[in-house]
Amino acid sequence: YKRQLLKRANNRTYVSEGVQAELEIDFGYGDTEIAVTTGVRIHDDEEDRFQHQDRYRMDNGALRLTSAGAPGSTTNRVSTADVRSLFVDTEIRVGRWILTPGVRYEDIDMQRLDFSTDDPTRAEGATRVRTNSTSVVIPGFGALYRLNENWRLLAGVHEGFNPPSPGSTAKEESSVNIEVGTRYDNGRLRFESIYFANDYDNLVGTVTDSTGGGGDIGDQFDGGEVIVNGLELSADYSWQLGSVSLPVGFDYTWTRKAEFRNAFESGFDPWGEVTVGDELPYLPEHQLSITAGMQTEQWRINVAANYRGKLRTQADQGGFDPRYSIDSHVVLDLVASRQINEKLAAYVKLDNVLDEIYVAARRPAGLRPGMPRAAFLGVTYQ
Numbered sequence: 001y002k003r004q005l006l007k008r009a010n011n012r013t014y015v016s017e018g019v020q021a022e023l024e025i026d027f028g029y030g031d032t033e034i035a036v037t038t039g040v041r042i043h044d045d046e047e048d049r050f051q052h053q054d055r056y057r058m059d060n061g062a063l064r065l066t067s068a069g070a071p072g073s074t075t076n077r078v079s080t081a082d083v084r085s086l087f088v089d090t091e092i093r094v095g096r097w098i099l100t101p102g103v104r105y106e107d108i109d110m111q112r113l114d115f116s117t118d119d120p121t122r123a124e125g126a127t128r129v130r131t132n133s134t135s136v137v138i139p140g141f142g143a144l145y146r147l148n149e150n151w152r153l154l155a156g157v158h159e160g161f162n163p164p165s166p167g168s169t170a171k172e173e174s175s176v177n178i179e180v181g182t183r184y185d186n187g188r189l190r191f192e193s194i195y196f197a198n199d200y201d202n203l204v205g206t207v208t209d210s211t212g213g214g215g216d217i218g219d220q221f222d223g224g225e226v227i228v229n230g231l232e233l234s235a236d237y238s239w240q241l242g243s244v245s246l247p248v249g250f251d252y253t254w255t256r257k258a259e260f261r262n263a264f265e266s267g268f269d270p271w272g273e274v275t276v277g278d279e280l281p282y283l284p285e286h287q288l289s290i291t292a293g294m295q296t297e298q299w300r301i302n303v304a305a306n307y308r309g310k311l312r313t314q315a316d317q318g319g320f321d322p323r324y325s326i327d328s329h330v331v332l333d334l335v336a337s338r339q340i341n342e343k344l345a346a347y348v349k350l351d352n353v354l355d356e357i358y359v360a361a362r363r364p365a366g367l368r369p370g371m372p373r374a375a376f377l378g379v380t381y382q
Helices: none
Strands: 005-009 013-027 030-057 060-069 075-094 095-112 128-146 151-162 173-185 189-202 204-206 221-222 226-241 243-260 288-296 300-310 329-339 344-351 358-360 375-380
Touching: 151 189
Parallel strands: none
Antiparallel strands: 005 030, 013 030, 030 060, 030 075, 075 095, 095 128, 128 151, 151 173, 173 189, 189 226, 204 221, 226 243, 243 288, 288 300, 300 329, 329 344, 344 375
16 A cells, blocks of 8 residues: 555653652741751653554545554664752842852763564663763752732742753753732732743754654754843733623733744754754743633532634744644633532533634644544533
């Protein structure tokens, strides 16, 4: 058969185990209160991939197996990471200030054992062994100032870090992340405005089943320097009409800039051939969620309208190419619940109430539709 469907048996097992110990010390000097939390964590992670693919043909709308894949014939490997970390977090309260400095140290040893896809028992041992190690000190600092009973000012500077995967040839992902903003809360009205800036020394792209990317699952690629900044706004308010509450709210993110700061050619398909100023794929400039509801002692009903703006599916700049972009769309969701008694409640949840037809992605294999209308019925006991 010239055209066949491949079904991947994503057989994977994960193990994560370790031990963590923490010590908290509270003390003060005059009007200054200090809480210090320090700890150590030792843990081991393992991922075992033992996957195969079966081939099918379509026969009058039904899948017919044409050939069964042998176990482990697609992916046969084991990845491990041994990690030792130390951390110290501090909260300092003095006057109208709350200061939260902290630091974390990570020491990571990684290994990937690749076995032959013709050796399901792994009796012949690994055909390739790849190792890498990294250690890093990750600092962070936050501050909050109480202007009065309702208003707060806040700011933070934190280093971001993501280690490479076992056997990866990519560098670790590192960034400096800044946020500055204000917060208001009077008990019924809450408002928050945050400016954020993420300055990447190196952004890493990872090939997955959902992203595609031009390599094996788990392969990683360096994206170099990237800047992302913008504004986040959120607010909610609740009217009280007798025993009925009418809450409304919104969350809005404006990504003012999200672009590469260097030119390169990447084997990671979502990036491709990048020039300085190209925008990141799959990151829309505007995202908005508006919610409204009604609550009584027994009933809760909430409706949410979720908007995602137009976005690119491949790094580029200037006008949107219809072949490498996704149009904006709005999806309505609804959830309603009824408290039957003190411990038991029933609920109904509708995703995509209007059954909106829209494109969610163009990867890993062409246009991917968004989720159609879906209904969920359930009960909760507490």
